[in-house]
Amino acid sequence: MLSGKFAITIHILTLLNKFPNDYLSSEYIAGSINLNPVLVRKEIANLKAHHIVESKEGKNGGTKLAVDSSKLTLKEIFEMTFETINLGYAKNQPNPDCPVGKKINENLDALYADMNQKVSTQLQGISLEDFSNQF
Amino acid sequence: MLSGKFAITIHILTLLNKFPNDYLSSEYIAGSINLNPVLVRKEIANLKAHHIVESKEGKNGGTKLAVDSSKLTLKEIFEMTFETINLGYAKNQPNPDCPVGKKINENLDALYADMNQKVSTQLQGISLEDFSNQF
DNA sequence: CATACTGTAATAAAATATGTTACAAATGTA
DNA sequence: TACATTTGTAACATATTTTATTACAGTATG
Numbered sequence: 407m408l409s410g411k412f413a414i415t416i417h418i419l420t421l422l423n424k425f426p427n428d429y430l431s432s433e434y435i436a437g438s439i440n441l442n443p444v445l446v447r448k449e450i451a452n453l454k455a456h457h458i459v460e461s462k463e464g465k466n467g468g469t470k471l472a473v474d475s476s477k478l479t480l481k482e483i484f485e486m487t488f489e490t491i492n493l494g495y496a497k498n499q500p501n502p503d504c505p506v507g508k509k510i511n512e513n514l515d516a517l518y519a520d521m522n523q524k525v526s527t528q529l530q531g532i533s534l535e536d537f538s539n540q541f
Numbered sequence: 542m543l544s545g546k547f548a549i550t551i552h553i554l555t556l557l558n559k560f561p562n563d564y565l566s567s568e569y570i571a572g573s574i575n576l577n578p579v580l581v582r583k584e585i586a587n588l589k590a591h592h593i594v595e596s597k598e599g600k601n602g603g604t605k606l607a608v609d610s611s612k613l614t615l616k617e618i619f620e621m622t623f624e625t626i627n628l629g630y631a632k633n634q635p636n637p638d639c640p641v642g643k644k645i646n647e648n649l650d651a652l653y654a655d656m657n658q659k660v661s662t663q664l665q666g667i668s669l670e671d672f673s674n675q676f
Numbered sequence: 677c678a679t680a681c682t683g684t685a686a687t688a689a690a691a692t693a694t695g696t697t698a699c700a701a702a703t704g705t706a
Numbered sequence: 707t708a709c710a711t712t713t714g715t716a717a718c719a720t721a722t723t724t725t726a727t728t729a730c731a732g733t734a735t736g
Contacts, residue, residue, distance in 0.1 A: 410724085412628035413649055420641050431681065438642040440633040442726050447683065464734025465680045480652075484628065493547035493623060497694075497722095498575040506555050506676050507573040513675050514548055517615070517667070524659045532652070540648050541641050545693085566712065577695050582714065599703025600711040632691095632725070 411487040414439060415449050416537065419483065422459060422471045423538040429461075429468030449487075456486050475538060481529035491525050492518035546622040549574060550584050551672065554618065557594060557606045558673040564596075564603030584622075591621050610673060616664035626660050627653035 417439050421430060432450065436443040450469050453459045460472040484491075495514060500507035552574050556565060567585065571578040585604050588594045595607040630649060635642035 410629045410631045413630045413645070416649075417631060417635070417641065417645050420645070424641065429681095433681085438636045438639040439631050440635050440642070441631060444684085444727075445725070451683075461682065462734075463682045463732075465678095466735060467681045467733080469682090488628065491626065491628070493619065493626070494545045495548045496545045496552060496574050496576060500552070500575050501573045504573040506552065506559065507575070509676050510548070510552050510555070513672065514551075517672075520663055521660055524663055525656055528655060528659055537648065537652075541644050564712095568712085579696075579715085580694070586714075596713065597703080598701075598713045600709095601704060602702080602712045604713090 411449065412484060414441065414445070415453065415487050416480070416483055416534075418446065418449060418453070418469075419458070419471070419475075419478075419534055420538045420541065422469065423475045423534055424541070426471055426475075429466065429470050431468040434468075452486060456482075458482075458486070475534040478534045479530050480532045480534070480537060481526050483534070484526070484529050490518065490522050492521065546584065547619060549576065549580070550588065550622050551615070551618055551669075553581065553584060553588070553604075554593070554606070554610075554613075554669055555673045555676065557604065558610045558669055559676070561606055561610075564601065564605050566603040569603075587621060591617075593617075593621075610669040613669045614665050615667045615669070615672065616661050618669070619661070619664050625653065625657050627656065 418435055421435055421438055432443040432446040436446045439446065450459060450461065453469075454461060458471070458473055458478065459469050461467065461469045492514070495511055500510050502508050553570055556570055556573060567578040567581040571581045574581065585594060585596065588604075589596060593606070593608055593613065594604050596602065596604045627649070630646060635645050637643050
């Protein structure tokens, strides 16, 4: 559930924000992340689905930001690349005949919902521009 | 890095807290979680290393809480089962010749450090007893 | 029309998580 | 003492997820 998606996506967006007038190729972006270009294109597909970037096919094609980086927050990026943050669940269905087993996931859910609230508040306060300005 | 460890561990501890006078067997605990007993014993080994539980080998053996559940916080459980919370890193080493690649992990680290701070504060406010009382 | 891209599917490889088997050692109990 | 039950732990097996690769059709540029 946790993977490198958020990190990769924010890396892509930071690069796009550094070159707001250029269409960057997946090959170029992949070179900065040190990642396979196909995986970059997959994350870009996700960003496109959320109308955060636009791409141009064909020669000299590539991708550029389609939104104002001061208005895009890390919370939105988080939500595009993660469902929620949590500390995991036991994978198997716990025993419904045990009072603890029966309610454990419900109680973990409540705990994790609070965590998400706190993390979301933090991330909402940081724009892509803010993040990008650190470089 | 994220797995079911936290969930499994808190499940174990909740059970132990429900039966504070009994040594529960890994078999019994595994039945509630619906997990292999060996994996339960592995998590218990971790708890023992932190002096949270004590075990008795041999017939009628098992594990029981060794601490006051009102004093053990979820933060401590979190730290025993996770290093930190984060939204991941690109797995490969980013390109050090790119200004973004060179600093991306450092900047993500700073972001995640803040997240951990917030999550830790939340978890510190919840004791095992509090959690267990929800069942 | 050659070139350089995106988009996407199919497949492979690697990494991680979970499960199983096995058995020595400990301990209670008949 | 002999037996049954349980922990502790290692070794191995399987499943799942993540990451990488290959391939190629489609699109735009010059």
